[in-house]
Amino acid sequence: MMNAAVIPTKIFRLPDLLKAVNIWKFLGKRIVFTNGVFDILHRGHIYSLSQAAQEGDILIVGVNSDASVKRLNKGPERPINDQDSRAVLVASLIMVDAVIIFEEDTPFDLITTILPHTLVKGGDYRVEEVVGHKEVMENGGRVVINPIVEGFSTTGIVTKMRSS
Numbered sequence: 001m002m003n004a005a006v007i008p009t010k011i012f013r014l015p016d017l018l019k020a021v022n023i024w025k026f027l028g029k030r031i032v033f034t035n036g037v038f039d040i041l042h043r044g045h046i047y048s049l050s051q052a053a054q055e056g057d058i059l060i061v062g063v064n065s066d067a068s069v070k071r072l073n074k075g076p077e078r079p080i081n082d083q084d085s086r087a088v089l090v091a092s093l094i095m096v097d098a099v100i101i102f103e104e105d106t107p108f109d110l111i112t113t114i115l116p117h118t119l120v121k122g123g124d125y126r127v128e129e130v131v132g133h134k135e136v137m138e139n140g141g142r143v144v145i146n147p148i149v150e151g152f153s154t155t156g157i158v159t160k161m162r163s164s
Contacts, residue, residue, distance in 0.1 A: 004092075007088060007091045007092050008088075008091070010091040010096065010097065010098055010099055011087050011088070011091050011098075011099045011100070011101075012098055012099065012100050013100070014100065014110075014113070017060070017098060017100050017114070018113065018114070020098065021060075021114055024057070024058050029056070029057040029058050030055075030056030030057045030058070030117045030118065031056060031057070031058050031060060031114065031116040031117050031118070032052055032053065032055045032056035032057075032058065032059045032060065032116055032117065032118045032119075032120055033059075033060045033061075033062065033107075033110075033111060033114055033116035033118070033119055033120070034048070034049070034052045034059070034060075034061055034062070034119075034120040034121065034122070035061065035062030035063070035064070035102070035107045035110075036048075036061070036062075036063070036064070036122070037063070037064045037069050037072070037074065037078075037079060037086070038061075038063055038086045038089065038090050039069070039074075039078060039079045039080050039081055039086060040080060040081070041089050041090075044122070044148060046093070047146075048120075048122040048146045049061065049090075049093060049095055049096060050095055051120070051146045052095075052120040052144075052146065053095035053096070055118040055120055055144055056116075056117055056118050058097045058098065059095055059096050059097050059098070060097065060098040060099075060100065060114065060116065061090050061096050061098070061099050061100075062099075062100055062101075062102050062107045062110055063083060063086050063087050063090055063099055063100070063101050063102070064079075064083075064101075064102065065083050065101050065102060065103045066079055066082055066083045067103060068102065068103055068104060068105055069083075071105055072105070083101050084101075087099050087101055106131045107131060107132065108131050108132050111131065111132030111135065111136065112132060112135045115135070115136065115139050115141065116136060116141060117140075117141050117142070118136075118141060118142055118143075118144055119132055119133060119136045119141060119142070119143045119144070120143075120144045120145075120146060121143070121144075121145055121146070122145075122146045122147075122148060123145070123146075123148050124145075124147075124148060125145055126145075127143045127145065130143050130145070
């Protein structure tokens with residue numbers, strides 16, 4: 001069982017994450033990266049993160065900052081939960097090893113800095129549409145697309161709450 005004191009230690013700033021990634025790679029660990037807003041955690045998120053974790057030894061999750069969520073045009077009231085709350089929720093999941101909040105619109109810079117062994121994206125993307133796919137694959141990595149769990153989305157939850 002995870003001690004709650006462990007949760008904050010799973011949330012990294014970039015310099016510390018890079019040190020950890022270098023150590024994990026030195027130890028032969030397979031690094032997996034995925035990202036998202038994770039505004040209202042739901043079954044689809046849990047399924048996707050669980051699937052991503054099975055692709056390697058260490059799962060790193062990039063969480064969009066509040067500013068980047070606003071630029072994604074998810075709606076004027078989004079994000080509902082602030083970036084620190086969203087990062088803590090994701091870090092509390094047993095399958096997640098590291099969380100980092102990123103400010104950019106996409107995690108491209110983060111992906112090309114970390115260079116994970118596996119890049120995972122949920123949804124109905126094609127590999128060539130995934131941000132950072134080329135750089136990961138050129139470095140011997142791979143890209144995995146996890147299917148969406150139908151009927152579960154934060155936007156759907158927000159819409160349902162509004163209509164209630």
